[in-house]
Structure formats: structure tokens, C-alpha cells
Amino acid sequence: MKPSTKVILNGLWKDQPIFSMVLGICSSLAVSNKVENALAMGAGVTFALIGTAVLIAALRKLIPGRVRMIAYMIIIATFVIVVDRVLKAMFPDISRAIGPYVGLIITNCILMGRAEAFYVSNGVGLSILDAVFNGLGYSYTLLLFSVIRELLGFGTILGMAVMPASFTKWVIMAMAPGAFFVVSLFIWITRTLAKMDPDKQGGGM
Amino acid sequence: MNALNLLMIFIATLLTSNIALTYLLGMCPFIALSKRLSTATGMGYAVIFVTTLTAAVNWPIYHLVLVPLKAELIYYVVFIITIAAVVQLLEMLMEKFFPALQASFGIFLPLITVNCIVLAVSLFMILRQYDFVTSVIYAFGSSAGWTLAIAIMAAINEKLALVGDVPRGMKGPGIVMVSAGIIALAFMGFSGMVVVK
Numbered sequence: 001m002k003p004s005t006k007v008i009l010n011g012l013w014k015d016q017p018i019f020s021m022v023l024g025i026c027s028s029l030a031v032s033n034k035v036e037n038a039l040a041m042g043a044g045v046t047f048a049l050i051g052t053a054v055l056i057a058a059l060r061k062l063i064p065g066r067v068r069m070i071a072y073m074i075i076i077a078t079f080v081i082v083v084d085r086v087l088k089a090m091f092p093d094i095s096r097a098i099g100p101y102v103g104l105i106i107t108n109c110i111l112m113g114r115a116e117a118f119y120v121s122n123g124v125g126l127s128i129l130d131a132v133f134n135g136l137g138y139s140y141t142l143l144l145f146s147v148i149r150e151l152l153g154f155g156t157i158l159g160m161a162v163m164p165a166s167f168t169k170w171v172i173m174a175m176a177p178g179a180f181f182v183v184s185l186f187i188w189i190t191r192t193l194a195k196m197d198p199d200k201q202g203g204g205m
Numbered sequence: 206m207n208a209l210n211l212l213m214i215f216i217a218t219l220l221t222s223n224i225a226l227t228y229l230l231g232m233c234p235f236i237a238l239s240k241r242l243s244t245a246t247g248m249g250y251a252v253i254f255v256t257t258l259t260a261a262v263n264w265p266i267y268h269l270v271l272v273p274l275k276a277e278l279i280y281y282v283v284f285i286i287t288i289a290a291v292v293q294l295l296e297m298l299m300e301k302f303f304p305a306l307q308a309s310f311g312i313f314l315p316l317i318t319v320n321c322i323v324l325a326v327s328l329f330m331i332l333r334q335y336d337f338v339t340s341v342i343y344a345f346g347s348s349a350g351w352t353l354a355i356a357i358m359a360a361i362n363e364k365l366a367l368v369g370d371v372p373r374g375m376k377g378p379g380i381v382m383v384s385a386g387i388i389a390l391a392f393m394g395f396s397g398m399v400v401v402k
Contacts, residue, residue: 180386192374
């Protein structure tokens with residue numbers, strides 16, 4: 001397999017951040033109650049990933065090994081500030097809804113994980129590819145959660161009524177327990193399909 | 206802020222708006238480190254310590270340095286640097302003065318830098334415009350609430366390990382999430398007890 005194909009497949013399925021590595025769970029649980037929030041978060045994480053990938057891959061020979069973690073953090077934080085500002089200026093409603101969680105992209109382990117596992121040892125081109133497809137892998141799962149949760153919790157998708165008026169809203173789906181149940185079902189299904197080793201888990205954070 | 210208000214904030218962060226079970230923060234270690242009760246509580250104590258300390262450091266930095274300099278924009282960068290610095294400092298101090306403590310929860314310290322609740326608490330305290338004392342109480346309550354949640358989770362997981370009849374794909378994170386969902390449901394029973402914005 002060509003390295004670029006491998007990177008794409010890993011991002012979308014084999015090492016897919018959420019169900020396979022169980023990374024970035026915080027944000028995927030918290031912002032998946034509405035489709036618009038999930039879209040904004042997915043785009044934000046993807047953008048931050050690409051920016052981080054470019055910078056770290058380009059600077060990888062210059063960053064001293066001992067302070068690399070803090071250097072990554074600062075690079076990531078810089079891009080997160082950009083995401084936060086853009087969201088505030090262009091989508092103030094979404095920004096109000098997911099505001100603090102945008103800041104927490106910094107501690108989203110997907111970014112740190114990819115930086116440490118991939119960007120530090122690969123060229124800019126391949127790193128961008130990895131960032132794009134990890135971002136997509138994260139975004140499509142987030143979108144899936146949010147469609148289920150918004151549909152059942154509010155009876156709408158992107159704010160438009162989808163369910164008939166007689167539909168009883170499953171309020172619980174829009175709240176914290178619903179998030180846990182949807183994500184756990186998703187993990188169950190995908191891990192069974194992928195025949196994954198049950199003890200496999202990401203870096204731990 | 207009077208004492209009653211502070212007590213209300215503490216109870217609210219501990220139970221009604223638990224940072225793990227209501228705001229869904231700090232989930233990665235919540236899932237990865239809740240296999241054994243001793244590990245979970247060890248991590249919990251370290252989190253309480255670091256979260257409270259960083260909130261107490263970040264508050265003056267934000268209000269006394271960044272705001273007068275009109276540099277609020279970069280507070281994300283500044284906060285993560287403080288967190289990393291505090292963790293590093295703690296590690297060195299513990300190694301030197303409290304080797305026993307270091308052995309019991311020192312191993313969790315490096316992991317805390319990327320634990321989102323430490324940063325989240327600092328961000329929330331700025332967002333909600335808490336004063337200094339409230340911020341510290343809020344930070345302590347939130348991290349104690351998180352510890353409570355992960356300890357409950359770990360206790361359940363220890364029992365689950367004895368049952369062992371979990372479907373293959375559900376093993377590990379899957380079953381932890383289902384249990385967490387049920388705990389979150391139970392915690393919703395506390396809502397209405399105290400109301401804090």
C-alpha cells in the first residue's frame with residue numbers, strides 16, 4: 001500500500017480517533033447535541049489539525065526534544081485562538097453554545113496524539129494528508145452522533161423540524177446521559193464490525 | 206460573595222452540575238483510568254491538587270496582567286503554559302520533599318497537563334466572571350466532583366470485571382460509557398437541589 005493511501009485509511013477507519021483510539025471523547029460527547037454545533041466543532045478541529053500539522057512538520061527538526069510537548073501545546077493553542085475568533089465573528093450563536101469547548105480543542109488528545117505520533121516524524125505533505133483525514137474521521141462521527149441526538153432530542157435536524165408534531169421528544173438524548181448512550185452504542189457497533197481487540201485503547205488520555 | 210453562596214457553588218459543582226457527568230469534561234482519563242479504584246482515586250487527588258492550584262494562579266494572571274495589558278486574546282496560550290509549569294514544579298517539589306506522595310500519585314502528574322478539566326475550570330471561571338475566592342472554591346468543587354465521578358465509575362468497573370459476560374465489541378470503553386450514562390442519569394436526580402448559574 002502506498003503511504004498516502006495508508007494514511008487516509010487509518011484516519012477514516014483503522015485508527016479512527018473516536019471509536020478506535022477513544023481519543024477526543026470530551027468534545028464529541030459535549031457538542032454533539034445539535035448538528036450545527038457538531039459541524040462547527042468538526043471544522044474547527046480539522047482546521048486546527050491542519051495548521052498544527054504544517055507547523056510541526058515544518059519545524060520538527062528545529063524543536064528540541066525536551067521541550068517539544070510545550071512547543072506543540074503553544075502551536076495548537078495558537079490555531080485554536082484563530083478558530084475561536086472566527087467562530088465568534090461569523091457564527092456568534094454557535095460560539096455562545098459551544099464557546100468554552102472550542103478552547104478545549106487545545107487539550108483534545110487527537111491533536112497532541114497526532115503531533116506526537118505522526119507529524120514529528122513525517123514531511124509536511126504527508127502530515128497535511130494525515131491531518132485532513134483524521135479531521136474528517138473525527139467530523140463524520142461527530143456528525144453522526146449529532147444527527148441521532150438532535151433528531152431524537154429536539155425532533156429537528158439543523159433546526160428544521162423533521163419529526164411529526166405528535167413525536168414525543170426524548171429530552172434525555174439532548175442531555176449528558178444521551179451522549180453516553182449514543183457513543184457507547186456507536187463504539188459497540190463499530191468495534192464489533194472491525195473485530196477489534198477489546199483491550200486496545202489509545203494513549204490513555 | 207458570602208459564605209452561603211460559596212457553599213452553594215461547592216455543592217453544585219460536586220453534585221448538580223458535576224463537571225464529568227453534566228458538562229462531559231475530563232472524559233478521556235475517565236474512561237482510560239477507571240479500571241481500578243486505587244488508580245482512579247490517585248488520579249483524582251492529583252487532579253484536585255493541580256486544578257485548584259492552577260485556578261489560583263491563573264486568576265491573578267488573567268485579571269492583574271492580561272486585562273490591564275489588553276492581551277486577553279492570548280489567554281489560552283498563557284493558561285496552558287501556567288498549567289504545564291505548575292505540573293512541572295509540583296513534580297520537582299514532590300520528588301524532593303515528599304517522595305512517598307510522589308510514588309502514590311506522582312505518576313499521574315504528567316498526564317494531567319492534557320486533562321481537559323484543568324484548563325476547562327480556568328476557562329469557565331473567566332467566562333462566568335467569578336471573583337478570586339469563588340474561583341478557587343469552584344475549582345476545588347469541580348475537581349472533587351470529577352474525582353467522585355471517576356471513583357464511582359472505577360468501583361462499578363471493578364465489579365463488572367467479575368461478571369465478565371460483556372459482549373466482545375462492548376468490552377472496555379463501550380461498557381464504561383453505558384455505566385457512565387446510567388450514573389449521569391442518577392446524578393440528574395440531584396438537579397433542583399441547588400441552582401447556580
